[in-house]
Amino acid sequence: MTFARRVLLVAMLAMAPAGALAQPSPPPDQPEPRPAPTVTARGKVIDASGRPVIGATVTIEGTEIRALSDRTGSFTIDAPMGASLIIEAGGFDLAVWSVTGETLDDVVLLPAGAALETIEMSGEAPAKTPGAATLDRTELQRVPGTGGDIVKALTVMPGVVNLQIPLGYSGVVIRGASPQDSKVLIDDFEVPVLFHNIGFRAVVPADAIASLEFIPGGYDVAYGRASSGIVSLTTRGGSEDRSTQTEVSMIDGGLLAQGPLGKRTRYMLGLRRSTIDFILPSIIPESVDLSLTTVPSYWDEQLRIDHQLSGRWRLSLSSIGSDDTFELYTTKDDEAATKRFYNRTRFLRLTAAAKYYNGPWSANLALSGLLQQFVFEAGVFQYIDVRQPTVTPRAEVTRTYARLAGLTDAVWRFGGEASIGRNSVNLALPLEVREGEPPPPFDLEEVTEVYKGTIWVPDFTAWTALTASLDPRIRFTGGLRAEYFARPEELALQPRGELSIKVAQPWTVRLSAGAFRRPPEYQSENLYKNLKSERSMQTILGLQYEPREGVRVQSSVYYIDRTRLITHTMDNSLGNDGRGTTSGAEFLGTYRGGPWFAWLSYSYSHSTREDAPGQPERLFSFDQPHSVNAALSWKRGRWQLGGRWQLYSGLPYTPVMGSVFESDRNLYIPVYDEVNSARAPIHHQLDLRVDYTRGVGPVALTGFIDVQNVYMNESVVTYFYSYDYSEQIAFKSLPIIPSLGLRGVW
């Protein structure tokens, strides 16, 4: 330990409550005092600029009991009230904190040697984006009705459109924007699919995740390629103690192993395979005209290795992979090629990253490669085969200043990223359906778009941002993101800023505004070289109230202006003729204390589109005016109980007025009413979850039952029509969906 660290340690020990430092022996004639109660203390380790410190070791003084901070800097440790925690991390001076309750103040680590400098610190995290929220793994797994699935748990977030079934492979609908307008990142890099194609499970199990950060808008310049929100998942690093766990449910089963590899290295390895494919053939009625030649199934894998190279360097290697396949015939005749459907969706992302710390300087360096393939064949005429290898180097450097040009606690960041993708495309498909377009008749013989070739998609990005305090109550961030989309030869400058004002303890007001772009990359957009990026301008005003530890109430109002939206033109090609707006308000209240975890959110949203200049304004297809989520979970001893109640508006749809029979195609062509001029009814449901853990030898065995829609509210998800559009069919959610599972940890 350096002299400076010793001085700092002594100074911090001196500041700690006396009770935490000394336990005088009781007089012999007095009864032994009761030991201090042990609490499950939660805290967060951050650096001087408020960024999370990952992998910090938190040790109860005088014991061997340790915990590690995760990717969000958060840690949890069972410790006696009043105990002292010693927090250590490479590149930082040591810190000592006192256990004063279940929720600890943020632990601020100084850069190594910084104790010799004069640095003033507020000790508070910087203003987060208004409306942002974070759930860690244990909380994600406590949300009832999700089956422990992390992406399903997203639906509790204010601003996320809720529906009984997932909306698609590619993402979630955030603040009135299409799924492709938001990005879901895993360890800072995008993954091409979110859900497996059966069971609607996320491609990453909750056990392999440390935390989920939800940023519905106004996000940092380090994030891009999205015009709406960001969902950032952080994989779980291996812990100091080796453990293995396995979980089996009716949907899938998996194994996760983690632990140390020597003194400086830790690993986490997860593997999961579907189990529903073993069950599915036996539950499909014999009368159904179906041949499952390849029963729908999936695999996924997660690997993460962290290595502390030195006090300044920390290395990591991670991998996320997924593979889905099925082949079926909608007939008993498994040689009827006209009725065959085949899919293979797979990807593998491999990322090598390094973090560097040296005094006020720090850096994140990463090189990530993505291999992905999507194959879909329908009948004998329609097919798509897309292979997309992509390489993405990324670097970000951070410099902190105690004072800079009259500002305090300044953090300057600059970074860059290149994304170079090579798309090999072979397709013959009907005209794609874009948001707002009612579906055409289902015709396996229609082929409108045919393409075979290779498309290079190189994009280059640079960003810089300055965060600083104008005075102890006012903190701002100003930044610029510059992206060059090489295929459309477009330079996209995106200024963004945020102002946070502590108006009065415990009230904080935040104002965020900025420009955001989504490059043309969705569905067939890459086939059109003239397409430019879609744009959005977001303005968000937020208010946060934290009256005491564990209680947070936040609300926000926002307005988003969208321009250059990609829509079909009169000749059925694509152009940037669309525009739209979204306005809304959100409320989120959370409580974390003792055995309780409570969550209440409400969202109001109104989102409209105009597909071309002069076209009438219409509702956005995923417009959901109202969404309420109330969740409550209680955990004590072996039991964990939870409930969640949801209520949300149905989505708009375009009703059919009639149809014309096209005799040669043997198809009915629908005649639609105004786009999205009707709406599915409101939906509400209650979900319950019970977990029970019991030790069986060395194994901690947890059984759980997660039941969705316990009072069996059979509501309409959307509507289908009969073959001639003469009858409307309500597609209803399942009346009740139980999910059983068993997890063992040893």
Add this chain to the structure above:
Amino acid sequence: MKAAVSLAVVVSALVGCAGDVDEPWFLDHDRIVAVRATPPGGASGERLVLDALIGTKGAPTHVATPEVATVVSPPSLAGVLAPAAEGWVVTAPDEATLAAARTELGLAAGAPVPVQVGVAYSAGTLFALKTVWLGEHRDNPVLEGMRIDGTEPGSDRVSVAREVDVPLEVAADPLAMKVNWLTSCGTMHDFDLPAAYLVVEPDDPTDGELAVVVRDRATGGVAWRVWSLSAP
């Protein structure tokens, strides 16, 4: 490129067939089953007569000429359609008119000219579009290799057993021909394949009709045959 074609397509297709609504193979439904032009294509001066197989709820199918018909496209050939003694008839115009139509439609010289005709039935409640081809003679397909329950149907009345799979066959290349089996008696399986099968379930009507419609993808030709069906 982000692909979004998904299993949902398949699920949608299956769900669409699974509701409590009339299936596409169900004949006891107000509908136009198929529109036919005889012949489906004609050289200059040839007459193409339009009719259709009509399904009516609660009544047997029947063949009828359109109550109303009009040329939808190209507008320049609106005059080729006219009512006649045998119904609505398309008369292929002279080569000069066809050449002008080819220019209008951007077709190569000598290419057959598609004319889309709209027809209406049942007092204007049922509409259909039918394309005929002018400038080249074409023929409707001939139904061959018909077998019901393993035997060639000798008459227009067929009797089948109940609660067993009754195989239905017609000789047709599925890539060249669209096949549709329809019934108002029983449950049809693989109705859009040359080899289908019928099951008369306990709750199904025991009397009705069985029909097969074959469409030639290349010529636009249509042929059908209808049987009275009973399952005693």
